[in-house]
Amino acid sequence: xxxxxxxxxxxxxxxxxxxxxxxxxxxxxxxxxxxxxxxxxxxxxxxxxxxxxxxxxxxxxxxxxxxxxxxxxxxxxxxxxxxxxxxxxxxxxxxxxxxxxxxxxxxxxxxxxxxxxxxxxxxxxxxxxxxxxxxxxxxxxxxxxxxxxxxxxxxxxxxxxxxxxxxxxxxxxxxxxxxxxxxx
Numbered sequence: 279x280x281x282x283x284x285x286x287x288x289x290x291x292x293x294x295x296x297x298x299x300x301x302x303x304x305x306x307x308x309x310x311x312x313x314x315x316x317x318x319x320x321x322x323x324x325x326x327x328x329x330x331x332x333x334x335x336x337x338x339x340x341x342x343x344x345x346x347x348x349x350x351x352x353x354x355x356x357x358x359x360x361x362x363x364x365x366x367x368x369x370x371x372x373x374x375x376x377x378x379x380x381x382x383x384x385x386x387x388x389x390x391x392x393x394x395x396x397x398x399x400x401x402x403x404x405x406x407x408x409x410x411x412x413x414x415x416x417x418x419x420x421x422x423x424x425x426x427x428x429x430x431x432x433x434x435x436x437x438x439x440x441x442x443x444x445x446x447x448x449x450x451x452x453x454x455x456x457x458x459x460x461x462x
Contacts, residue, residue, distance in 0.1 A: 283343040301414075412452035417456070
């Protein structure tokens with residue numbers, strides 16, 4: 279892997295900053311060079327929130343990315359704002375449970391994931407962000423499957439009762455990503 283820039287976007291409270299943190303930590307544990315750059319509005323919940331994660335074999339020159347190689351979007355305003363910025367040949371992962379429109383990017387691979395439904399089936403409707411992260415990791419193989427599971431366990435160690443459902447949501451997304459990759 280040379281360098282991968284991932285932009286994750288949604289409303290505040292949808293967990294995209296957490297997903298970015300988990301991906302960044304998982305990559306660091308594998309010895310990758312990483313940057314994590316969050317951006318959010320002043321609102322606690324409901325405002326815009328996005329994070330850019332750069333993963334590379336070499337030092338990351340700048341955490342600020344204008345043309346990411348991948349985009350994970352939780353809501354339609356984020357797709358409308360960031361969809362056109364993805365590099366040609368990039369990947370867009372769309373939360374189809376909240377985004378009723380299709381991407382107009384014929385030059386990118388676009389995955390549609392019913393993140394809310396997969397999270398609900400996994401035991402926690404609040405973990406749609408982890409479904410999205412799992413789908414991306416399953417599709418891209420950017421980090422090892424287990425490295426993210428370990429980060430989820432670490433992140434929720436003080437709230438251990440939430441670990442099984444959150445891991446299950448991530449795993450459901452991972453399996454969806456593998457399935458979608460196989461159908462490419």
